Amino acid sequence: MSDSQLAFTPEHDxxxxxxxxxxxxxxxxxxRNLRFTPIRELVLKTIWQSHKPxxxxxxLPALAEAGFNSAPPTVYRALDFLQEQGLVHRISLLNxxxxxxxxxxxxxxSFLICRHCNxxxxxxxxxxxxEVNKQAERFGFIPEQQSIEVxxxxxxxxxxxx
Amino acid sequence: MSDSQLAFTPEHDxxxxxxxxxxxxxxxxxxRNLRFTPIRELVLKTIWQSHKPxxxxxxLPALAEAGFNSAPPTVYRALDFLQEQGLVHRISLLNxxxxxxxxxxxxxxSFLICRHCNxxxxxxxxxxxxEVNKQAERFGFIPEQQSIEVxxxxxxxxxxxx
DNA sequence: AATTTAAGAGTTATAATATAACACAAACAT
DNA sequence: ATGTTTGTGTTATATTATAACTCTTAAATT
Numbered sequence: 001m002s003d004s005q006l007a008f009t010p011e012h013d014x015x016x017x018x019x020x021x022x023x024x025x026x027x028x029x030x031x032r033n034l035r036f037t038p039i040r041e042l043v044l045k046t047i048w049q050s051h052k053p054x055x056x057x058x059x060l061p062a063l064a065e066a067g068f069n070s071a072p073p074t075v076y077r078a079l080d081f082l083q084e085q086g087l088v089h090r091i092s093l094l095n096x097x098x099x100x101x102x103x104x105x106x107x108x109x110s111f112l113i114c115r116h117c118n119x120x121x122x123x124x125x126x127x128x129x130x131e132v133n134k135q136a137e138r139f140g141f142i143p144e145q146q147s148i149e150v151x152x153x154x155x156x157x158x159x160x161x162x
Numbered sequence: 163m164s165d166s167q168l169a170f171t172p173e174h175d176x177x178x179x180x181x182x183x184x185x186x187x188x189x190x191x192x193x194r195n196l197r198f199t200p201i202r203e204l205v206l207k208t209i210w211q212s213h214k215p216x217x218x219x220x221x222l223p224a225l226a227e228a229g230f231n232s233a234p235p236t237v238y239r240a241l242d243f244l245q246e247q248g249l250v251h252r253i254s255l256l257n258x259x260x261x262x263x264x265x266x267x268x269x270x271x272s273f274l275i276c277r278h279c280n281x282x283x284x285x286x287x288x289x290x291x292x293e294v295n296k297q298a299e300r301f302g303f304i305p306e307q308q309s310i311e312v313x314x315x316x317x318x319x320x321x322x323x324x
Numbered sequence: 325a326a327t328t329t330a331a332g333a334g335t336t337a338t339a340a341t342a343t344a345a346c347a348c349a350a351a352c353a354t
Numbered sequence: 355a356t357g358t359t360t361g362t363g364t365t366a367t368a369t370t371a372t373a374a375c376t377c378t379t380a381a382a383t384t
Contacts (some may be wrong), residue, residue, distance in 0.1 A: 008301070035351085037361070056341070069363050076342065077361075092254040093309055095341060095370095110294070112303045125297050128290065132272070132312060135287050139170070140317035141274045147255055149309045150294060155302035197380080199332070218370070231334050238371065239333075257341095257370060 007051035007121040008114070008154045010161070018048045021099050025087050028103060034085065042066055043078040044099065047088055052118040053096030091120060093149045098122070110148035116157040169213035169283040170276070170316045172323070180210045183261050187249050190265060196247065204228055205240040206261065209250055214280040215258030253282060255311045260284070272310035278319035 025044055029036040046062040047054055056075050064070035079097055082088040086103045090096070091111055098120055100109065108129045113120040129146065136143040187206055191198040208224040209216055218237050226232035241259055244250040248265045252258070253273055260282050262271065270291045271284040291308065298305040 008303075035361075039362080071364065072342070073344090073364085074362070081361095092311075110297075112298050112301060112305075114303075115306070121301070123297060123301070125294075128293050128297060131290050131293065132287075132310060135272075135285060135290060136274050136312050136314060139274060139283070139285070140320070141170075141276075141312070142315040142320065143274075143312045144277070144314040145312070147309065147311045147313075148294060149254075150298050150303070150305045150307070151309075152298060152306040153304040158302070158304065197332080201333075233335065234371070235335085235373090236333065243332095 007119050008156050010156065014050075017051075017099075017101075018045060021048045021087075021101070024103055025082075025085075028085065028087070032085070034081075038066075039063065039068055039074065040078045040081055042068070043075060044082055044087060047082075047097055048099045051098070051120060053091045053094050053098040053113070053120050055094075055096045059097075089122065091149060092147055093151065094120075108146050108148075110150070112150050112152065112154070114154035114157055115151050116153060119154060119156075169281050170318050172318065176212075179213075179261075179263075180207060183210045183249075183263070186265055187244075187247075190247065190249070194247070196243075200228075201225065201230055201236065202240045202243055204230070205237060206244055206249060209244075209259055210261045213260070213282060215253045215256050215260040215275070215282050217256075217258045221259075251284065253311060254309055255313065256282075270308050270310075272312070274312050274314065274316070276316035276319055277313050278315060281316060281318075 022041065022045060025041070026036055042062060043059055046059050056072065056079060059075045059079075060070045060072070063074060068074065079088065079090075083090060083097075086100055086106065088097050089100055089109050089111070091098060091113065094113065098111075101122060102124075107124065107126075109122040110125055110128065111120050111122055125148075128148070132146055132148070133143045184203065184207060187203070188198055204224060205221055208221050218234065218241060221237045221241075222232045222234070225236060230236065241250065241252075245252060245259075248268065249262055250259050251262055251271055251273070253260060253275065256275065260273075263284060264286075269286060269288075272287055272290065273282050273284055275282040287310075290310070294308055294310070295305045
């Protein structure tokens with residue numbers, strides 16, 4: 001099973017997801033000579049606690065527990081950094097943030113978001129992404145950033161396992 | 163030139179857009195036995211003053227001027243109605259609303275949004291829309307609503323006519 | 325036409341999301 | 355060791371959206 005499908009399969013070894021994401025982030029920051037500070041790490045780790053996108057304010061308690069300042073700017077700064085580095089994505093339909101499973105490859109993610117269990121998976125669909133860009137260019141428009149988000153019902157919830 | 167391109171062409175007869183949108187809305191509401199109230203009409207008309215998506219709070223002054231209540235719920239109710247009827251779309255990347263140029267045909271719009279002049283056009287791309295749905299179904303996911311938004315630079319702004 | 329019902333709008337308050345601005349501290353570069 | 359940049363602390367506030375309740379007006383029913 002591809003990693004993209006894992007999120008809709010509750011019995012997957014999720015601790016693996018978390019560790020993998022943190023390792024990726026660490027090495028990526030090292031490569032780019034960026035500081036993977038405790039706050040940034042904690043925010044990323046908290047986001048990765050599940051495959052459900054989290055709002056910025058849902059991340060604050062984790063910061064508070066760990067003894068950090070837990071005012072909004074702290075978490076938004078960390079989120080800005082993580083987004084710039086492609087480590088998390090913002091789901092604009094939900095005003096929420098989710099970890100990126102393959103941050104090193106630059107990409108435009110598209111997302112399948114279950115309206116029932118709130119899990120979201122990032123789907124790699126270069127062909128769609130390219131088609132969208134081509135369509136834009138047909139209008140003389142230069143595409144710079146794209147957002148593809150699909151709301152619906154995931155396989156688990158279709159089986160009644162919300 | 164197709165109507166979709168008009169928005170990026172400032173010299174188009176925009177008053178035609180407005181009138182056309184209002185006529186469409188009127189007849190659509192009549193068909194569906196819905197009330198196209200003065201508030202709803204005014205909100206739609208105000209949205210159609212330009213091809214730039216407007217935030218809910220930017221619509222309030224027009225209501226106030228016309229002597230209506232101008233508290234947020236008033237405009238959000240009108241927007242909810244207009245969205246349900248497909249007369250306006252919400253651009254989630256901007257938290258803003260834009261008129262739909264072809265409300266009678268049910269569709270999933272995709273949007274090209276210029277980061278410079280803020281104009282946005284709705285692009286009909288059934289093939290892309292279908293591809294996105296197919297991709298979702300490949301994961302066993304039932305797609306119910308999709309949002310495709312592209313930020314970039316429009317033709318006019320490439321020529322320096324912001 | 326009078327009465328009931330439902331839909332729309334008025335009003336107040338507040339929730340949820342996000343950012344501005346400035347002070348302070350730690351890391352890094354020279 | 356010193357200056358500079360980057361990250362964080364802190365306070366305040368901006369922006370977007372909704373809850374809850376009242377009142378009015380239009381529509382449906384008798």
